[in-house]
Amino acid sequence: MEKVSYYTVLIRKYLRDELSEVEKEDLKEWTDADPAREQYLSKLKEGNLLQQELKQYKDLWNANVGIARQKRIKERLMRRIPRPERTTHTIRRWLPYVAAVLAIAIGTWLGVRLLSPSDSATIIAADTILPPQHGATLTLADGSVMALNADKEGIIISQNQIMYSDSSSQVADLGHDNDSSPIQMLTLTTPFGTTYQARLPDGSQVWLNGGSKIHYPSRFVGNDRLVELEGEAFFAVTKAVIPSSEGKGGTRRSFIVKTDKQTVKVLGTKFNISAYKDETATKTTLLEGAVRVEPTKSKNKAVDLSPGQQFTTDGSSGQLKDVDIEQYTSWKDGYFMLEGSLQDVLTQVCRWYNVELVFEGEFKQSLSLVTFPRDRSLGDLLAAIQRADSSIKYRINKQDTKSLKGMKRPERRLTIFR
Numbered sequence: 001m002e003k004v005s006y007y008t009v010l011i012r013k014y015l016r017d018e019l020s021e022v023e024k025e026d027l028k029e030w031t032d033a034d035p036a037r038e039q040y041l042s043k044l045k046e047g048n049l050l051q052q053e054l055k056q057y058k059d060l061w062n063a064n065v066g067i068a069r070q071k072r073i074k075e076r077l078m079r080r081i082p083r084p085e086r087t088t089h090t091i092r093r094w095l096p097y098v099a100a101v102l103a104i105a106i107g108t109w110l111g112v113r114l115l116s117p118s119d120s121a122t123i124i125a126a127d128t129i130l131p132p133q134h135g136a137t138l139t140l141a142d143g144s145v146m147a148l149n150a151d152k153e154g155i156i157i158s159q160n161q162i163m164y165s166d167s168s169s170q171v172a173d174l175g176h177d178n179d180s181s182p183i184q185m186l187t188l189t190t191p192f193g194t195t196y197q198a199r200l201p202d203g204s205q206v207w208l209n210g211g212s213k214i215h216y217p218s219r220f221v222g223n224d225r226l227v228e229l230e231g232e233a234f235f236a237v238t239k240a241v242i243p244s245s246e247g248k249g250g251t252r253r254s255f256i257v258k259t260d261k262q263t264v265k266v267l268g269t270k271f272n273i274s275a276y277k278d279e280t281a282t283k284t285t286l287l288e289g290a291v292r293v294e295p296t297k298s299k300n301k302a303v304d305l306s307p308g309q310q311f312t313t314d315g316s317s318g319q320l321k322d323v324d325i326e327q328y329t330s331w332k333d334g335y336f337m338l339e340g341s342l343q344d345v346l347t348q349v350c351r352w353y354n355v356e357l358v359f360e361g362e363f364k365q366s367l368s369l370v371t372f373p374r375d376r377s378l379g380d381l382l383a384a385i386q387r388a389d390s391s392i393k394y395r396i397n398k399q400d401t402k403s404l405k406g407m408k409r410p411e412r413r414l415t416i417f418r
Contacts (some may be wrong), residue, residue, distance in 0.1 A: 200225075237266050272284070
C-alpha cells in the first residue's frame with residue numbers, strides 16, 4: 001500500500017512536470033520494470049482522466065486483494081447499473097450504458113493492475129512464515145564453499161582438519177598437521193534464521209547468529225588471536241599463553257575481534273558482539289571476565305567493560321551502561337527476549353525471519369518484555385507482540401526481490417500500521 005501511494009504521487013507530479021531528479025529516477029525504474037506501465041503513462045499524458053481513475057483506484061485498493069477486490073468491483077458496478085424492467089425494449093435501451101460502465105470498469109481495473117506493483121497484490125499469512133532454516137557454509141582459502149549439515153550443531157577446527165562437533169564426519173582436510181603447514185583463512189557464514197557453533201583452533205567457542213559471518217585462520221600464530229566479525233556472535237574465549245624461552249611463565253595471548261566500528265581485545269572471557277551492517281551502532285555485552293573496546297575512529301578512547309555492562313559505539317563515540325545480559329544473549333539459547341523501542345525489536349525479529357520491515361506512520365513507543373521461542377512462526381510472535389501492545393497492526397506482502405540499487409531484497413515485507 002505504501003509503495004502504491006508513493007507511485008501515485010509520482011504519477012501526479014509527472015503529469016504536472018513537478019518531479020525532482022530523484023523522483024524521476026524512481027519513476028523510470030518503476031516503468032522500466034514493465035513496458036505496460038510506460039504505455040499507461042503515455043495514455044494518461046494524452047487524456048484528462050487521471051483524477052477520476054486515481055480516485056476509483058484508491059477507493060478499490062486496500063490491503064484486501066484477490067477475490068475480495070473482485071467482489072468490490074462487482075458490487076460497485078451493480079450499484080451504478082439501474083435495475084431494468086423485464087421487457088426486451090428496456091434491456092436494449094440500457095445496453096449502451098451497461099457497455100459504457102463495463103468499459104470504464106475494465107479501464108480502471110487495468111489502471112489498478114498497472115499502478116500497483118505485482119508484489120503488493122499478494123498477502124501472505126504470517127503463520128506460514130518460519131525461520132528459513134538453511135544450513136551454514138564454510139568458505140575455504142581457495143574460495144571453495146562447503147555446505148554444512150543443518151542437522152549438526154557446529155564444527156571443530158584443528159590444524160589439519162575440520163570435523164562436525166559430534167565427530168561424526170569430516171568437513172574438510174586442511175593438509176599437514178604441523179606448525180610449518182600453511183595457514184588457511186576460513187569464513188563461517190550463517191544465513192538468516194540459522195545459528196551455528198564453531199570451536200576455534202585455540203579451543204575458544206563461537207556461536208554465530210543468523211545473517212552473520214566470521215573470518216579466522218586455521219591456526220593462530222604470534223601474540224594475538226585475531227578474528228573478524230560481521231553480524232552477531234557470542235564468544236567464550238579460552239586463556240592462552242606463549243611459553244617463555246626460559247621455561248618460566250610466559251606471555252598471555254590476546255584474543256581480538258575486529259568489526260566495522262570497533263576492536264575488542266580480551267584475554268579469557270565470555271561476551272556478545274552485535275555488529276550488523278544495517279545498524280548504525282555496534283554493541284558489545286560482557287558476561288564474564290574483562291574486555292577492552294576501542295572505537296575504530298577513536299584510537300585513544302578505549303573503554304574497559306565489567307561483567308553486566310554494554311558498550312555501544314558508532315565508530316567514533318560510544319556509551320557505556322549496565323544491562324540485563326540475558327536480553328542480548330538469549331538468541332544463542334534459542335529464544336527472543338524482546339524489550340525496547342518497537343523499531344529495534346522488530347528489526348531483530350525481521351532479520352531472523354528474513355523479512356523486510358516498513359513502518360506506515362511514526363511509532364515512538366517502546367515494547368514491554370516479550371519472551372518467545374525462535375523456532376515458532378512469525379505469526380505466533382507477532383500475536384505475542386500484539387498482546388503486549390494492542391495498537392500494533394500489520395500485514396505481510398510478497399515483493400520483488402530486486403532493490404533500487406540492484407541488491408537482492410527479502411521476498412516478504414512486513415508493514416506495521418495503526
